[in-house]
Amino acid sequence: xxxxxxxxxxxxxxxxxxxxxADRVRRLRxxxxxxxxxxxxxxxxxxxxxxxxxxxxxxxxxxEGLQGLDDRRGNQAGLPLNPEQQAEFQARIEDDPxxxxxxxxxxxxDLQRILEREFQLxxxxxxxxxxxxxxxxxxxxxxxxxxxxxxxSHSSKPVGGNDSTRSPDSIPRSGCGSTSRTSRGSDxxxx
Numbered sequence: 001x002x003x004x005x006x007x008x009x010x011x012x013x014x015x016x017x018x019x020x021x022a023d024r025v026r027r028l029r030x031x032x033x034x035x036x037x038x039x040x041x042x043x044x045x046x047x048x049x050x051x052x053x054x055x056x057x058x059x060x061x062x063x064e065g066l067q068g069l070d071d072r073r074g075n076q077a078g079l080p081l082n083p084e085q086q087a088e089f090q091a092r093i094e095d096d097p098x099x100x101x102x103x104x105x106x107x108x109x110d111l112q113r114i115l116e117r118e119f120q121l122x123x124x125x126x127x128x129x130x131x132x133x134x135x136x137x138x139x140x141x142x143x144x145x146x147x148x149x150x151x152x153s154h155s156s157k158p159v160g161g162n163d164s165t166r167s168p169d170s171i172p173r174s175g176c177g178s179t180s181r182t183s184r185g186s187d188x189x190x191x
Contacts, residue, residue, distance in 0.1 A: 001043060001058050003034040006065040015066070027057045027069040034058050079134055080121055089119065090135060108132075 007015075009032065016028040026047050033043045040058075044051040060068030081089055092114060097103050103110055112128045115121040123131065 001034040001038065001040045001055065002062075003031055003058055004062045005035075006061070009035050021071075023071060024069060027061075030054050030057045031061045031069070079131065080123065080127075081119065081131075085119055086135060089115070092118070093132075093137070 012028060012032050012035070016025055016032060019025045019028060026049070029047050030043055030049075033046060038046070040051045040055050043054045047054065057069065062068075079086065093106065093111070097106055097110070101110060101114075106114070108125050108128050111132070112123060112125055115123055115128065115131075
């Protein structure tokens with residue numbers, strides 16, 4: 001395998017010894033073995049990767065030097081919505097569901113459907129939750145649901161009693177029972 005002499009063999013070995021990332025050490029080992037004259041199949045067996053992967057890392061090193069050995073997985077991932085669409089999507093989440101949604105509260109599946117219908121964006125459910133996290137929504141929280149009215153044990157009236165004792169805020173809207181909403185910025189991890 002041909003390797004361009006970006007750095008000397010002793011310099012590459014010094015970098016390999018100092019490197020903490022095991023994957024990067026393996027990539028450096030591919031380059032070092034290539035400089036030492038090993039064949040691609042022999043390098044592949046020595047480092048436990050396929051011949052093609054070893055050849056790819058060697059080609060990246062040849063093209064870019066040490067920077068070619070950097071792990072680039074996930075570096076290009078950005079939000080799938082532009083800033084205006086993000087604002088529109090967040091407003092849609094913050095508002096109550098529309099009659100077209102036919103639900104009492106928006107869940108992940110509903111948001112997935114909204115992204116497809118209103119933003120022409122097909123995403124898996126896990127991608128929808130990733131997007132919610134990136135937009136600052138931390139979790140699904142249950143809305144408060146009124147507890148049944150308690151009566152003294154000697155009362156002959158059933159538990160639940162008269163709905164007139166509930167406050168108007170505790171009565172579910174549009175006839176829906178328990179609901180949940182996505183909350184924004186209520187992540188308590190590490191605090």
